Amino acid sequence: MLVALVPVVVFGVLMSAVTVPFVSLGPGPTFDTLGEVDGKQVIEIKGTEVHPTTGHLNMTTVSQRDDLTLAQALLLWASGRDQLVPRELVYPPGKSREEINEANTEDFRRSEDAAEYAALNYLKYPMAVTVESVNEDGPSAGKLAEGDAIEAVNGTPVANLDEFQAVLKDTKEGDTVTIDYRRKIGMTPAGNAADHDPDTDPGNDPGNREPQRGSVTITLGKHPERDQGYLGIGVLDAPWAPFTIDFNLANIGGPSAGLIFSLAVIDKLTEGNLADGRFVAGSGTISGDGKVGAIGFINHKMLAAREAGATVFLVPAENCAEAKAADHDGLELIKVETLDQAVSALETLPTGGERPHC
DSSP states (O other), X not given: OHHHHHHHHHHHHHHHHOBXXXXXXXXXXXXXXXXXXXXXXXXXXXXXXXXXXXXXXXXXXXXXXXXXXXXXXXXXXXXXXXXXXXXXXXXXXXXOHHHHHHHHHHHHHHHHHHHHHHHHHHTTOOEEEEEEEEOTTSTTTTTSOTXXXXXXXXXXXXXXXXXXXXXXXXXXXXXXXXXXXXXXXXXXXXXXXXXXXXXXOGGGOTXXXXXXXXXXXXXXXXXXXXXXXXXXXXXXXXXXXXXXXXXXXXXXXXXXXXXXXXXXXXXXXXXXXXXXXXXXXXXXXXXXXXXXXXXXXXXXXXXXXXHHTOXXXXXXXXXHHHHHHSOOTTOEEEEESBHHHHHHHHHTTTTTOOOOBO
């Protein structure tokens, strides 16, 4: 009996101690972008009128587990809910887990920016040369803020990125330039909401939609790449509005929440209700011009949506074949290629009108 127990004990030790080169992927939590998380609105809009909404617009996620023991991997595989994939597909060789997580976090932040730009573009806000980032050690730190719209440089109006770059082309280190800008209501040069009395600050008045306007003089630094002066900012052409839009979700990675974020912003800024009281979920990347892109592991996201109570799921057109092949019982799969198409499809929910399906 003792001899017979030896392989059993050895096998038990191997099951509990030996890790396998696989990562498990499965349904993750969903978040209602029209609701709250940890006492904060998932999408918080300040400085303009926000309309009431009904129903759900849930973004979906995929859960991930690493450093699995052999026993854990077998149990997850046997559950039928989780999928085991080779670890190098999630964590490519040569990159640490921290580097991958940082890249996913940056993708998520960029998806928030793209979602805002796509929504404002859909709502026909005008384009402007917009400050996307300010180098904390650069010449513009404390003078310009993320989200500022640059109107003129040294008195020369700049309507787009080409005109902005043309004005700066012949500058050099040590030159001074005067920047005329528009700033979102209630923002400081640090890019943060100013300290204020919520009862008296005009930035909290929905009727006050006038941006702050100002001028700053900046001494240019040495450009690290070109023979011209350096402002220390990143700029892009983007639709601009005087109010602020903040996304209050932490510890989420990747770009696939963009579509749902854009829809929630539009829902909050327009009359009516896109979800019409229904439980809508979905996934999809978004570009600033409103194009919806494919995402990974849609089968897990659909299962998470069904278990949360969703009856409608927005599917990027490129994912339709995969979505149809997955178990989608109880979910209406609406195919979307653009933000405009997604809004139009949701607007048919109350009337039962035609909408594209996978």
